[in-house]
Amino acid sequence: MYRGYLNQPLTAAPFKNLQKWGKMNITIKLVGTFRIGRFFETVREYPSGTCVREVVDELRIPDPLLGIVLINDIHAGVEEILNDGDILCLLPLIDGG
Amino acid sequence: MKYFTSDPASEPSSVLYSRCTVDLKSGEIQMEDVPCRNLEDVLGGFGRSFQILAERSINKAYCDENPLIVNTGLLTGSSAMTGMRTYFSGYSPIKESKKGLPAAMWSAGSGNFGAKLKWTGLDELIFENRSQKPVYALIRETPDGPLVELKPADHLLGLSTHDKIMALQNEYGNAHFAAIGQAGEQWENVYIGAVALSTDNQLKSGEDKVRFAGRGGMGSLMGYKNILALVAQSSDKIKPLSPEVRKVNINVVKGGGSARLQPINRGGGGGTWAAYDVLQAFHAVPVNNFRPQGNGLPEKMFRANVEKEYLIKSEACYRCGITCHNNVYEKKEDGRAGEFLAKFDYEPLNLLSTNIGIHDAGQAARLIHLTDNFGMDSISLGVTISYVLSYNERHPEHPLLNGATFGEYSKIMELVEQTALGNLPEIGRGSKRLSESTGETSYAYHVKGLELPAYQPETNPGYAWAIAGGHMSMGTYGLLTREGKSDMDSWVQGITQTKLQIVGFDMIGLCKFFDITKGICTQMVVDCLKSEFNLEVTTEELAASVRRAFLRGLALELRQGYQKEEYSLPAEVWERPNPNIKLPNITSPEFIAELQKRVWEVFEPELEGLLP
Numbered sequence: 001m002y003r004g005y006l007n008q009p010l011t012a013a014p015f016k017n018l019q020k021w022g023k024m025n026i027t028i029k030l031v032g033t034f035r036i037g038r039f040f041e042t043v044r045e046y047p048s049g050t051c052v053r054e055v056v057d058e059l060r061i062p063d064p065l066l067g068i069v070l071i072n073d074i075h076a077g078v079e080e081i082l083n084d085g086d087i088l089c090l091l092p093l094i095d096g097g
Numbered sequence: 098m099k100y101f102t103s104d105p106a107s108e109p110s111s112v113l114y115s116r117c118t119v120d121l122k123s124g125e126i127q128m129e130d131v132p133c134r135n136l137e138d139v140l141g142g143f144g145r146s147f148q149i150l151a152e153r154s155i156n157k158a159y160c161d162e163n164p165l166i167v168n169t170g171l172l173t174g175s176s177a178m179t180g181m182r183t184y185f186s187g188y189s190p191i192k193e194s195k196k197g198l199p200a201a202m203w204s205a206g207s208g209n210f211g212a213k214l215k216w217t218g219l220d221e222l223i224f225e226n227r228s229q230k231p232v233y234a235l236i237r238e239t240p241d242g243p244l245v246e247l248k249p250a251d252h253l254l255g256l257s258t259h260d261k262i263m264a265l266q267n268e269y270g271n272a273h274f275a276a277i278g279q280a281g282e283q284w285e286n287v288y289i290g291a292v293a294l295s296t297d298n299q300l301k302s303g304e305d306k307v308r309f310a311g312r313g314g315m316g317s318l319m320g321y322k323n324i325l326a327l328v329a330q331s332s333d334k335i336k337p338l339s340p341e342v343r344k345v346n347i348n349v350v351k352g353g354g355s356a357r358l359q360p361i362n363r364g365g366g367g368g369t370w371a372a373y374d375v376l377q378a379f380h381a382v383p384v385n386n387f388r389p390q391g392n393g394l395p396e397k398m399f400r401a402n403v404e405k406e407y408l409i410k411s412e413a414c415y416r417c418g419i420t421c422h423n424n425v426y427e428k429k430e431d432g433r434a435g436e437f438l439a440k441f442d443y444e445p446l447n448l449l450s451t452n453i454g455i456h457d458a459g460q461a462a463r464l465i466h467l468t469d470n471f472g473m474d475s476i477s478l479g480v481t482i483s484y485v486l487s488y489n490e491r492h493p494e495h496p497l498l499n500g501a502t503f504g505e506y507s508k509i510m511e512l513v514e515q516t517a518l519g520n521l522p523e524i525g526r527g528s529k530r531l532s533e534s535t536g537e538t539s540y541a542y543h544v545k546g547l548e549l550p551a552y553q554p555e556t557n558p559g560y561a562w563a564i565a566g567g568h569m570s571m572g573t574y575g576l577l578t579r580e581g582k583s584d585m586d587s588w589v590q591g592i593t594q595t596k597l598q599i600v601g602f603d604m605i606g607l608c609k610f611f612d613i614t615k616g617i618c619t620q621m622v623v624d625c626l627k628s629e630f631n632l633e634v635t636t637e638e639l640a641a642s643v644r645r646a647f648l649r650g651l652a653l654e655l656r657q658g659y660q661k662e663e664y665s666l667p668a669e670v671w672e673r674p675n676p677n678i679k680l681p682n683i684t685s686p687e688f689i690a691e692l693q694k695r696v697w698e699v700f701e702p703e704l705e706g707l708l709p
């Protein structure tokens with residue numbers, strides 16, 4: 001099994017309170033090496049108020065590799081709160097040639 | 098270098114560097130210790146060479162008065178990770194103003210040559226005039242200091258970059274090499290010659306794993322001077338790693354700054370090749386002469402797809418833990434590596450594949466391999482070929498040259514070969530001259546006479562102020578794509594303050610991947626200078642020196658006849674806006690005009706007094 005950058009199994013455990021809070025569906029698209037051992041695109045359910053950082057951590061995408069965050073094709077930061085139906089795209093950094 | 102101070106910013110003249118001037122016409126060789134004029138001289142690279150170039154009035158690149166300056170940076174050959182850079186500077190055969198005057202230019206490369214050169218005891222070599230016969234220069238460490246000799250090089254004539262290096266390796270042990278290929282020898286018709294720098298890996302394996310100082314035609318200038326190669330022979334003089342530099346090196350590898358360049362199997366991003374996937378998400382991968390089509394074609398060159406058929410090994414320059422090279426090999430039936438094909442870096446890969454309509458990794462590898470062996474700048478070559486293909490697509494009745502169009506591999510291969518052999522000056526002299534001769538300049542993708550790297554100009558109006566190649570001398574190529582900045586203030590700030598600092602790496606001898614986002618004005622560099630040379634320099638002093646060096650480059654451009662309107666982008670960008678690129682439009686004529694006004698408002702007052 002792919003164990004991620006931190007050599008820990010990937011789980012979707014952190015969001016235990018899904019029932020307590022309102023739910024929302026987020027489409028997550030991954031680009032480049034982020035797809036290895038994960039997925040290309042998927043729809044996941046998260047509690048309302050979830051921010052990008054929580055999704056990034058859940059997916060165990062290492063900070064130094066995370067270059068670009070797009071929400072509905074618009075650049076965003078990791079602290080941004082997601083809304084139901086958002087398309088979140090996570091891309092690696094680019095740098096020089 | 099000799100240090101008689103620990104404060105080089107205040108007392109630069111107490112730091113001396115060792116210079117050798119070789120008069121190729123008379124054979125006279127002069128050695129001297131030169132006091133530094135300022136911190137730029139101390140740091141080295143283009144910071145020093147451009148001050149020498151600024152002292153000359155040069156009207157054409159191929160003339161006796163145009164020197165070829167080969168130097169290193171302060172940290173080249175040090176124990177700081179990536180400290181392997183060599184710089185080649187001179188007035189460029191390819192980059193010229195509309196007025197027709199050549200621009201000052203430098204080109205940088207890794208490989209082991211720079212460290213060996215430094216270890217001979219020499220910091221700078223200046224080649225004056227031109228040799229009547231082909232020669233190579235031998236730079237040797239001796240008990241009395243560095244010794245430089247010129248040797249006949251007839252036996253090297255006509256050999257590729259790799260073959261020249263291997264032939265010289267048979268003669269000289271404990272040495273590293275810089276060599277031009279056939280293209281540089283054909284300097285009259287090829288202005289885009291590159292200089293190849295040998296690597297340990299190459300000398301041990303016999304495979305052509307070479308590094309290049311590619312941009313600006315410094316290999317052609319070397320060819321004009323009739324210098325086919327340089328040999329630096331010395332014992333290795335790397336200092337034992339101090340605890341401070343060890344800490345810096347660990348930080349370079351583990352601190353996250355270079356993570357994206359490290360191998361995927363180490364949790365890294367897999368090198369510059371990864372830019373393909375990222376830019377494709379915005380449909381901003383150059384396709385068919387910088388016209389992305391909004392489709393999935395570029396995906397054929399994604400690493401994940403290439404890996405299905407070929408074996409990719411992550412390899413590195415000597416002692417570099419970043420390991421950013423992605424070397425592509427034939428895959429044998431048992432899965433092991435077969436023949437080495439080419440090194441896939443984003444720029445050469447894109448400009449010699451997707452941007453010329455080639456979507457087959459094997460064909461791309463062969464084109465890159467051929468270009469490297471002939472010793473040409475893959476960026477200038479690829480972009481000039483894509484201009485030809487674009488012209489031919491528009492004029493099927495009256496095509497240029499062999500009539501090649503996008504994707505016609507064997508015809509494109511013929512263009513590459515014939516250019517290198519000096520038979521196609523139309524391509525060998527670059528896209529500016531070719532497009533001026535056809536009268537169709539709007540889709541010639543150069544800025545100020547130097548071809549653009551593989552980032553769409555729609556994403557980077559900062560190209561206009563790059564002083565030595567679009568992506569390596571102005572770090573704005575990610576400002577829109579990566580940082581999402583589309584407002585005027587961010588662009589003015591980026592161009593005039595933060596992103597110009599990228600050129601610091603081309604002074605100090607480090608690879609940009611040491612810390613590409615932060616530059617050289619960091620505590621890491623301060624710690625290295627203190628530990629290696631007992632020099633006390635602040636990050637502010639470093640930043641001021643890098644800025645002065647950059648501005649001197651800009652001032653030199655203006656002195657070579659560049660007009661303000663030349664600080665712009667290829668006109669196709671706004672004449673035919675590309676609807677497929679999924680990013681805000683920041684290259685309208687209005688945006689560019691306002692940007693020009695505001696950038697010059699900042700730069701212009703600072704240019705005074707920078708040139709002699």
Ligand code: SF4
Pocket residue numbers: 179180181207208412413414417418419420421422608609610611
């Ligand atoms: S970062 Fe790459 S090019 Fe630079 S020294 Fe290391 S392996 Fe060589």
